[in-house]
Amino acid sequence: xxxxxxxxxxxxxxxxxxxxxxxxxxxxxxxxxxxxxxxxxxxxxxxxxxxxxxxxxxxxxxxxxxxxxxxxxxxxxxxxxxxxxxxxxxxxxxxxxxxxxxxxxxxxxxxxx
Amino acid sequence: xxxxxxxxxxxxxxxxxxxxxxxxxxxxxxxxxxxxxxxxxxxxxxxxxxxxxxxxxxxxxxxxxxxxxxxxxxxxxxxxxxxxxxxxxxxxxxxxxxxxxxxxxxxxxxxx
Numbered sequence: 001x002x003x004x005x006x007x008x009x010x011x012x013x014x015x016x017x018x019x020x021x022x023x024x025x026x027x028x029x030x031x032x033x034x035x036x037x038x039x040x041x042x043x044x045x046x047x048x049x050x051x052x053x054x055x056x057x058x059x060x061x062x063x064x065x066x067x068x069x070x071x072x073x074x075x076x077x078x079x080x081x082x083x084x085x086x087x088x089x090x091x092x093x094x095x096x097x098x099x100x101x102x103x104x105x106x107x108x109x110x111x112x113x
Numbered sequence: 114x115x116x117x118x119x120x121x122x123x124x125x126x127x128x129x130x131x132x133x134x135x136x137x138x139x140x141x142x143x144x145x146x147x148x149x150x151x152x153x154x155x156x157x158x159x160x161x162x163x164x165x166x167x168x169x170x171x172x173x174x175x176x177x178x179x180x181x182x183x184x185x186x187x188x189x190x191x192x193x194x195x196x197x198x199x200x201x202x203x204x205x206x207x208x209x210x211x212x213x214x215x216x217x218x219x220x221x222x223x224x225x
Contacts, residue, residue: 031210031211033212033213035215040217041217042119042201042215042216042217042218043157043201043203043213043215044215045212045213045214048210048212050210056210058212090156090157092213094211101159101162102159102211102213103159104149104156104157104158105156106155106156107154107155107156
């Protein structure tokens, strides 16, 4: 298995509080992505990074920010959590040398009450 | 219209059946096509990867891409109960930092 660790694995938080999810990789891959997965919507890209300090928005970026200060860590912050951000969040990494293979973490189940 | 359409199922088949899973897409610029398998409460794992049109076979799995019809398929031969999972198609553009666009996934159950 690719070395990707997401933390926490489960979290319950209150509406209006900030929340930070962490993705840590040991593969030294250049690209990192945050997706959310919701019933009826599948996986949707929130933000991604193509290098240290290089990030860009995805399809559903409103209400989220990211930071990548070193290759191995990619943080996703919900600035003020809302119930619509209750979801399962997946981090993925990729290197894109040869085949385009993205490895996914185990997911973080976030509930906003 | 969503960029990638995938029938969510659920699909239930007997063990040993041939399973066909499909996705259609609207963006003709997609060049890389993937199938992921996701077990319940786990992260997706890559099953098959295909560049442009054509077929690719790996054991019991065959992926097909028909760019002229904007249609991709995954075939599973001699399906096993361990194949029970959600199957997600995904695709990406060259030069897009390889951001993946996913279908919604098809839930497959293989009954012993």
